[in-house]
Amino acid sequence: MLILDSVYDLLTHIKEVQKDAIALSCESLLMISGFIEKNNLEIDDSVASALQYQDVISQQLTAIIEAIDSVQENIDRFNHSYKTDEDIAVDSMNKLQEKLSLTLGEAKDKKDRFSGKFANNHADEQEIEFF
Amino acid sequence: MPLVIFVDDSETALASTRMVTTSMPIEVKQYTEAQVALAEIQAGMTPDLIITDLNMPVMNGFEFLEGLRKVPSTQRTPCLMLTTETKAELKQKGKALGLTGWIVKPFNPAQLKQAITRVLRLPA
Numbered sequence: 001m002l003i004l005d006s007v008y009d010l011l012t013h014i015k016e017v018q019k020d021a022i023a024l025s026c027e028s029l030l031m032i033s034g035f036i037e038k039n040n041l042e043i044d045d046s047v048a049s050a051l052q053y054q055d056v057i058s059q060q061l062t063a064i065i066e067a068i069d070s071v072q073e074n075i076d077r078f079n080h081s082y083k084t085d086e087d088i089a090v091d092s093m094n095k096l097q098e099k100l101s102l103t104l105g106e107a108k109d110k111k112d113r114f115s116g117k118f119a120n121n122h123a124d125e126q127e128i129e130f131f
Numbered sequence: 132m133p134l135v136i137f138v139d140d141s142e143t144a145l146a147s148t149r150m151v152t153t154s155m156p157i158e159v160k161q162y163t164e165a166q167v168a169l170a171e172i173q174a175g176m177t178p179d180l181i182i183t184d185l186n187m188p189v190m191n192g193f194e195f196l197e198g199l200r201k202v203p204s205t206q207r208t209p210c211l212m213l214t215t216e217t218k219a220e221l222k223q224k225g226k227a228l229g230l231t232g233w234i235v236k237p238f239n240p241a242q243l244k245q246a247i248t249r250v251l252r253l254p255a
Binding site: 026029030033034045048051053059113114116117127 | 139141142144146149150154215216217222225226233235237238239242
């Protein structure tokens with residue numbers, strides 16, 4: 001289906017942009033941390049937190065890339081069914097919608113899970129918990 | 132000096148922990164792949180403390196911990212999970228696998244140092 005092919009290509013582009021953003025932010029942070037270490041600078045709490053933001057950002061973007069992979073996989077399946085037998089297209093469309101809803105649910109769950117203490121409901125999270 | 136190993140697939144996360152621990156009386160080794168750290172432990176490396184991320188490709192933090200517990204020399208080695216994950220069920224799973232503690236990212240440098248000092252019983 002032509003419109004889904006366009007969506008598929010758009011998603012591929014979004015993934016590439018996100019992968020580039022992850023790589024650039026990582027490189028940027030490594031340059032800054034390299035400078036700090038090279039000059040034996042002591043970091044305070046705010047700098048330590050700032051350095052860790054990149055990790056959280058990378059995890060969030062990676063989770064979105066995984067969600068996009070899942071959406072593309074389901075578009076592939078739908079397209080295959082559609083091309084094989086147009087009679088089952090409606091059924092395939094319903095299945096696609098169902099899968100996309102599941103993917104969205106998983107992506108939202110990961111947004112919270114990978115936010116650490118930045119997640120709204122974990123602002124007061126105990127920093128270190130010993131068992 | 133006690134050997135502390137950090138395992139995290141994020142190089143920037145490792146850089147953060149390296150900068151925070153640089154002034155501590157410990158030897159630090161860092162790994163971006165848990166399976167590589169595990170292989171070195173199986174080959175004879177004996178860390179005094181292991182601090183690992185949970186979500187990593189190939190081998191995650193729980194799988195790494197399970198592997199560690201199968202190696203006689205690290206069956207009782209203290210292990211801290213350093214992760215963005217905050218779910219109670221994951222903490223429970225970690226506890227059941229013998230984790231010493233759970234640290235939520237982003238960590239506070241002073242508290243991370245305190246945790247290492249406490250677990251290794253270093254002079255405060």
